[in-house]
Amino acid sequence: MNTYVPPRFDPTRVPHLLGTFAPVSEEVDVADLEVTGSLPDTLDGLYLRNGPNPRFTPLGSYLYPIDGDGMLHGVWLSGGRARYRNRFVRTPALVAEERAGRALWGGLESMIVPDAEQVGPELAGTFRELPDINVVRHAGRLLALAESACPFRIDTELATLGREDFAGSLPAGITAHPKIDPVTGEMVVFCYGLEPPYLTWSVIGPDGTVGRGPTPVDGVDEPMMIHDMALTDRYAVLVLAPAFFDLAAAMAGGSFLAWRPERGTRVALIPRDGGPLRWASDEAFWVWHTVNAHDDGPGADAPVVLDYVQWNRLTVGSSDEDGGADEDGGADKDGGPADGGLVRARIDPAAGSMTRTLLDDSRVEFPRVDDRRIGRRHRYTALATATGRTDLLPGEYDAVRWYDGDTGTSRVWPAGNLSVGEPVFAPEPGHGSGSGSEERGHWLTFATDRTDGSSWFLVIPAEDPASGPVARARIPVRVPLGLHGCWLPTEE
Numbered sequence: 431m432n433t434y435v436p437p438r439f440d441p442t443r444v445p446h447l448l449g450t451f452a453p454v455s456e457e458v459d460v461a462d463l464e465v466t467g468s469l470p471d472t473l474d475g476l477y478l479r480n481g482p483n484p485r486f487t488p489l490g491s492y493l494y495p496i497d498g499d500g501m502l503h504g505v506w507l508s509g510g511r512a513r514y515r516n517r518f519v520r521t522p523a524l525v526a527e528e529r530a531g532r533a534l535w536g537g538l539e540s541m542i543v544p545d546a547e548q549v550g551p552e553l554a555g556t557f558r559e560l561p562d563i564n565v566v567r568h569a570g571r572l573l574a575l576a577e578s579a580c581p582f583r584i585d586t587e588l589a590t591l592g593r594e595d596f597a598g599s600l601p602a603g604i605t606a607h608p609k610i611d612p613v614t615g616e617m618v619v620f621c622y623g624l625e626p627p628y629l630t631w632s633v634i635g636p637d638g639t640v641g642r643g644p645t646p647v648d649g650v651d652e653p654m655m656i657h658d659m660a661l662t663d664r665y666a667v668l669v670l671a672p673a674f675f676d677l678a679a680a681m682a683g684g685s686f687l688a689w690r691p692e693r694g695t696r697v698a699l700i701p702r703d704g705g706p707l708r709w710a711s712d713e714a715f716w717v718w719h720t721v722n723a724h725d726d727g728p729g730a731d732a733p734v735v736l737d738y739v740q741w742n743r744l745t746v747g748s749s750d751e752d753g754g755a756d757e758d759g760g761a762d763k764d765g766g767p768a769d770g771g772l773v774r775a776r777i778d779p780a781a782g783s784m785t786r787t788l789l790d791d792s793r794v795e796f797p798r799v800d801d802r803r804i805g806r807r808h809r810y811t812a813l814a815t816a817t818g819r820t821d822l823l824p825g826e827y828d829a830v831r832w833y834d835g836d837t838g839t840s841r842v843w844p845a846g847n848l849s850v851g852e853p854v855f856a857p858e859p860g861h862g863s864g865s866g867s868e869e870r871g872h873w874l875t876f877a878t879d880r881t882d883g884s885s886w887f888l889v890i891p892a893e894d895p896a897s898g899p900v901a902r903a904r905i906p907v908r909v910p911l912g913l914h915g916c917w918l919p920t921e922e
Contacts, residue, residue, distance in 0.1 A: 439540070441487055445823045446494035450849045450878045450911045453483040453498070454516075460906045463505070463512040467901035469889060470872060472858050473507040475919035476586075477874045477887070479851065480565040480574055481912015485524055486533040490540025493746065494825070495913055497537045499524050500562035500574050502588045503876065503909050505887045508920070512887065512903045517588035519574045523558035526550075539686060559593070563606035564914035568617045569638030572918075577657070578622050579603040599640035600632060606914070607719075608634075609661040612802045612863070616641070618666050618702070624653045624675060631666055631700055647698055648707055655687060655744070660723035660736055661805040665708075666700040667736055667777075669717045673744040689716075689744050699734060699779055708779040712786065716741040721772070721797040724807050731780040737789070737811065737835075739797055740773040772797070772811065772833055790833050790840055792816075795825075796852035796914075800871070802863035809835050810868045812853040812895075817844055821880075826911060827851075830875070832895050841896040848877040848886070849911055855892070856917040869893045872900075874917060876909045885909040 441447050482498025492498070500519035505512050518524060526549045527534050534549060535558040536542025546554035561574040561582045573581040573594060580603035583591040595601050604619035611618065615636025622629050627646035635641040647668070653675040660667040672693035680686035691714035699708035721737035772790040777783075794813040814827035822828060829844045830853050857863070857871040873890040885905040890898065 439490055439492075441492065444488075444492050444494075446482075446825065447484070447488070447492060449823055450826060450880060450883075450908075451494075451823060452908075453485075453910055454501075454908055455485060456907055457517055458515070458907050460514045463514055463887070463903040463905070465512065465901055465903045467889075467899065469507060469510045469512060469901045469903070471510050473856055473872065473889070474509075474859075474921070475507060475856070475917060477505045477507070477854065477856070477915065477917055478565050478572075478588075479503050479876060479909075479912055479915030480519075480562060481910060481914075482560075482562040483518070483910055483912070484533070485518060486527055486531075488537050489533045490536030490542045492537045493539050495563065496560060496577050496746070498560065498562050500560070500576075500582075501910075501912075502565060502574065502584065503905075503912070504588055505903065505905075514887075514903075514905055515588055516907070516909075517590075519561050519582050519584070520590040521559045521561065521582060521593075522553060523549075523556075526553060539680065541680070562913075566608060566610070566617075566916055567918050568608075568610055568634065569615075569636060571638060575606040575608075576603065578605045596634065596638075596640050599643055602630075602644065604632070605657070605659075607658040609659055609666075609804055610801070611661060612804055618659070618661055620647075620656070620659055620666070620668060622654065622656055624677065628653050629656070629668075629670075631668075633702070642704075645704075647700065649698075649709065657718050658720045658738075660720040660738075662723045662725045662734055663805055664701060664703075664725050664730070665723075665734060666702060667720070667723050667734065668698040668700065669720070669736075669738065670696045670698060671716045671744065672714050673716065687744065687746060690714075691743065697736070697775070697777055697784060699777065701730075705730070708782070710777045710779070710782050710784045712784050714743070715786075716744045719795065719797055721811050722799050722804060722806075722808050724805060726776070734777040734779065736775045736777060737797075738773055738775070739795055739813070740771060740786070772813065789835075789838070790831075792831060792840070794831055795827070798853055798855060800855045800857060800863070800868045801916075802857065803868070808868065810892075811835065812855065812873055814850055814852060815842065817842075822849070830873070830890065830895065843890065843896050843898050845877060847879050847881050849880055850877045850888070851875045851911060852914055853890070854915050854917050856919070859919070859921065876905070876912075878908060878911065883908045 483501035534544040564575040608619040617634040629647040630644035633642040676688040815831040887903040889901040
């Protein structure tokens with residue numbers, strides 16, 4: 431039995447297990463939420479969000495946002511009313527831990543795994559699955575997504591149906607940020623691994639079948655971490671920052687990710703038609719999340735425009751020793767700031783070069799656009815942002831920001847005592863996705879009051895977002911600050 435526990439790990443000192451991040455264990459159902467203001471009648475569907483939520487006190491380490499059981503939080507909207515349900519994503523490891531009544535697997539950095547006596551021969555010596563990052567719907571499947579592994583399929587009432595490997599065509603799984611082309615209906619995915627091929631990409635057709643199986647990305651000869659991607663009409667766009675997996679260091683008790691800025695950052699432009707790979711390179715920077723991308727003209731040599739949130743280096747994890755870091759790059763391991771902002775890169779496929787322009791230097795993360803604009807020009811980017819107060823935990827935000835790409839200006843709604851999550855756009859039905867459609871709808875998010883722990887579902891009008899929510903639905907339990915979600919209109 432492996433009983434090794436790294437020294438000095440104290441869960442009570444991990445920022446992402448405290449305050450507005452603290453996990454909850456209760457699963458609840460509420461048929462009719464208390465609402466302040468009026469829920470728009472045009473909102474008919476499900477707002478769903480995933481996020482790390484350890485079912486039991488973690489062992490050995492806790493690496494936010496990768497560690498933690500997935501918990502789905504759903505708000506169903508119809509006829510101006512709302513209901514709520516939350517459910518854990520029940521992986522085999524979570525089921526085994528629920529039988530034991532305690533954690534059996536350690537955090538990723540601890541290397542603690544159970545033996546056969548604890549969990550049986552099938553799970554013995556394995557690492558736990560962690561579908562806790564994102565949730566998407568494609569081809570009738572509702573998928574809870576992990577960092578780089580098989581997703582888990584969920585039913586419409588959030589019950590776990592099981593691991594999804596796409597009829598065996600994607601046995602290694604996919605990452606947490608696939609992109610769905612709103613025109614073709616294809617879902618383009620990628621996956622990284624610790625063994626060759628270190629990086630692959632695939633395409634899942636609108637009917638859910640895998641049209642292109644795992645295809646190696648040439649020129650990647652070491653295991654590295656890539657969290658997100660972007661999509662254009664022609665390309666799948668991957669930003670390869672110099673964040674390399676270091677298994678030797680991890681086995682010796684160090685970090686399993688090494689930041690090597692001397693290697694610089696490369697961008698892979700992968701032709702969706704299977705044509706030759708294009709590369710561009712620049713000085714080192716890190717990207718957790720892209721905003722969107724588009725081809726700036728016809729022809730294979732036309733530039734690609736990529737918007738993203740840039741950080742000066744990778745930060746990940748939240749240990750009791752270093753004070754924590756987070757998916758938004760809020761602090762480096764040495765305690766210094768990981769400066770970043772909203773950036774636009776213009777990539778020249780022929781020259782293999784890129785130029786970067788800072789659009790907004792505010793501290794921002796969790797960027798979203800109207801999903802109907804994925805791969806095409808968009809106007810508005812919504813982001814979680816910070817107003818400058820000093821009492822926020824790493825990765826905690828107290829405002830929502832909207833950047834207007836046409837005017838180069840931003841509008842902000844300060845949330846006061848509320849800590850806000852990722853904003854998701856719900857378009858108004860019947861108005862298409864053409865000019866002006868990005869202002870016809872609402873931005874949705876969860877928020878938690880730092881003073882009393884109460885949580886709310888917020889509905890913010892797209893035509894005047896700085897005016898704040900037109901409706902707030904009181905969630906009966908605290909919703910821990912989490913990661914990514916989606917709007918699933920009923921008519922789909």
